[in-house]
Amino acid sequence: MLTSVPPLQVPEYQRLRIVITGGAGFIGSHLCDRLLADGHSVLCFDDLSTGRMDNLAACLPHPRFSFVRHDVAEEFDCEGPVAAVAHLACPASPQDYLHRPIETLRTGSLGTLNALSLAKRKGARLLYASTSESYGDPEIHPQPEGYWGHVNPVGPRAVYDESKRFGEAAAAAYRRKHGVSTGIVRIFNTYGPRMRAQDGRVVPAFITRALVDEALLLHGDGAQTRSFCHVDDLVEGLVSMLECDHAGPINLGNPEEVTMLELASLVQELTGSRAGMTRGPALEDDPSRRMPDITLAGTALAWRPTISLAEGLARTIAWFTNCQQLSGTAGRDPEVAAPGAH
Structure with a gap:
């Protein structure tokens, strides 16, 4: 079981x-940052x-961090305990999985089976990051x-939605058949520093345009809703799930819950x-409403987000303002500027 205490206090x-x-x-x-800070080793x-190596800038010099460039859809292993x-x-x-549909299916299926096989060999707990798109x-x-x-199983989003649903089934099967300790989390829209400016999700799309004072693009009538969780809150939930044995x-x-129009207005205000x-056309298979019931997270993990949307957006805006990523990217919309997945 993981122990979330300062590293100097971890024997x-x-x-x-x-x-x-x-x-x-x-x-x-x-998550890498957090686990290293808690005193653990990360591979x-x-x-x-x-992903980007820039995201790992603080991890790479760390003596307890190792990086391997590898496509997990191909078998992988490591020496030593896990x-x-x-x-x-x-x-x-959306920008990524619509441009890489086959790769997304391979990662969601073969990659998940490979990760489960590693957990089985090592006697390790497997945390599976699923998505609200499962709904x-x-x-x-x-x-x-x-x-x-x-879920529309043959729509453009299906490569992501259905691969995640397959992953949940695989995790449950390994738990039943092989006794692997598996824990499935369904991640709802998450935002914060290190998002790519043009990754197709609505928060970076709105922020990067607002920072250069360009009009924000709303798809459809802007009445579709999402609920946005700051990445720091999410990581707390992931660590709690690693620490327990809940399936x-x-x-x-x-x-x-906020509408896209409310989100756009708040970004402009901040x-x-x-x-x-x-206004732009509505996106195909774009969910009209999305909000989690987190009752189970509260009882099983003692978890609840604490960072308000206004506070989290302010932190994210500050990061985009200061990072080099903004240069040359703001004001150019991706093909898909959608509320997105996790």
Whole structure:
């Protein structure tokens, strides 16, 4: 079991070795930071198809961090003991999975089976990062874990949605058949520093345009809703799931529901942008409402997000303002500027 205490207070014999797939990605890199800070060792696998080495700048010099460039859809292994495998590898933004549909399916299926096989060999716990997209365009609101979803299996989003649903089934099968300790989390929209400016998700799309005082693009009528969880809150939930033996699925997200119009207005207020908004066509299979029921996360993990949307956006805006990523990218919309997945 992981021990979340400052590293100087963790005796060497209690330090654990954690494998993170997709560790160079937006969420994965924050989890790497947190586990290292807690005194553990981290082995990161990432093929850098959507992750970036810049995200690991603080990790790379660390003596307890190792990086291996590898596509997890191909078999992988490591020497020595492993306490847990956090399987986060997968293109998660619409911009990525719509341009890499086959790769997304391979990562979600073969990559998940490979991660489960590693956990089985090592006797490790497997944390599977699933998604709110498992619910599709939900007919129940807010979405509890017992809801089976309303997903179009042949739409453009299906390569992501269905690969994640397959991953959940695989994790459950390994738990039943092989006794692997697996924990499934369904991650709702997450945002924060290290998001790519043009990854196709709505928060970086709005922020980068607002910072150069260009009009924000709303798809459809702007009435579709999401609930946005800051990455720092999410990582707390992921660590709590690693520390327990709950099988899940457990929703991790912020139950504060906002419309895209409200989000755009808040971004403009926080950046001081006066450029207004423009309208674009609605996106295919774009869910109309999305908000988690996090009752189970509260009872099983004692977890609840604490960072408000206004505070989290302010932190994210400050990061985009200061990072070099903004240079030359703001004001150019990606093909898909959608509310996105996790």
